[in-house]
Amino acid sequence: MRKIDMKGDAKSHPTPEMWAAMNEAELGDDIYGEDPTVNRLEAKAAAMLGKEAAVFMPSGTLSNIGVVLSHSRQGAAVLVGDDSHIFHKGRDVMEALARMEIVGVPTQDDGVLAPDDVEAAFRRCEKDGKEVTLLSVENTHNLKGGLVLDEEDIAAAAEVAHRRGVPLFLDGARVFNAAVALDIPVSDLCRSADSVAFCLSKGLGCPAGSMLCADQDTVSHARVHKKNLGGGMRQIGFLAAAGIVALDTMVDRMAEDQAHAMRLAQGMTGIPGLSVDPDAVQTNVAVFEVMDYDVGAFIQGLERRGVFLDHQEGRKLRFFTHYGISAEDVEHTLEAVEATARELAAG
Structure with a gap:
């Protein structure tokens, strides 16, 4: 994986x-x-x-x-x-x-x-x-x-x-x-x-x-x-x-990182139990909050699916996009986020 x-x-x-x-x-x-x-x-x-x-x-x-x-x-x-x-x-x-x-x-x-x-x-x-x-x-x-x-x-x-x-x-x-x-x-x-x-x-x-x-x-x-x-x-x-x-x-290609961060934020807007504002994405950071699930369990669920992110504080999590992240990785990440939320919602 x-x-x-x-x-x-x-x-x-x-x-x-x-x-x-x-x-x-x-x-x-x-x-x-x-x-x-x-x-x-x-x-x-x-x-x-x-x-x-x-x-x-x-x-x-x-x-x-x-x-x-x-x-x-x-x-x-x-x-x-x-x-x-x-x-x-x-x-x-x-x-x-x-x-x-x-x-x-x-x-x-x-x-x-x-x-x-x-x-x-x-x-x-x-x-x-x-x-x-x-x-x-x-x-x-x-x-x-x-x-x-x-x-x-x-x-x-x-x-x-x-x-x-x-x-x-x-x-x-x-x-x-x-x-x-x-x-x-x-x-x-x-x-x-x-x-x-x-x-x-x-x-x-x-x-x-x-x-x-x-x-x-x-x-x-x-x-x-x-x-x-x-x-x-x-x-x-x-x-x-x-x-x-x-x-x-590497400077001009940073626009790609910004586009990936925006795609992550937009893709998470429809996932139940999460709070995200795509308009807040200005560079290569996508921030969201886990509202309805245990944060630790949510992070562990993502890691089991091969996705690792930053726990900023409280319920706030962050994705940092970079040269090593492809458009395919972004789509897989959104699938992992949705699957983890669905798993936790089902108890």
Whole structure:
């Protein structure tokens, strides 16, 4: 039985073209900036996002830590959405490493940070004697089901940050999904942000890696933090080679992932006991709720049928579509969802 794994969009395997490029990659010592393939990837990523420079990181976590450490100092504060990935998953380690505070700003239902809420957070920090050194927004927004922030949303956050003399960081693990959904160049979407991190191993389909793109000074500082935190790697051009192929070949095809997510949502609308809103699907995430059945039993029923998905919280489940999911897989998944619901309804 085929395993259809949509627990996350980092579940896909490299494409044949990536494997070929990895096998033939020219290598060097990246610690000394001597890996030509890494250097090509960094230059390509910076150009695509419209930034001065970029650094290849082992993971998105290290990209986020690197930019926060580059902009913070002991006793300072960094503003992030209170429903963001950084707030829920990265806050403790960042606060411990930088001896600063991650401060949550209310996140709207669409993933946006309202300018008035950001300004209020600045004032609270001032009242508490904390200097704010960075504002972060997330695009696409993970916990909001892959919702997209558009150019105006990011520009509005940047306007508040820049008026306050603070840079804006775009946590853009899936920023290419957002750009494809909006049908605009990713550089346009990132124009207002001073720094951007995006993941190579999610929708872009690489085996590993993340890119942090920013001005030269921020990238230089991030390289130091990367090495100090154990992220320095030697002959890693084979990973960078996959990244180059991904940026050349995998961006436009993300529209297929979005279509698959929409098909999943639309296909589940008529299944009893489930609640799903197809209009909420903007990228490669299809969210639904199990209303009438035990959630654990529902997940187990799907897994017995070879379908794996993410249990976000409570009754809320998510499918992440990606390069490894075909139209046939989507149809099989809908059959598995319907069969599981029918089985549980029958008791």
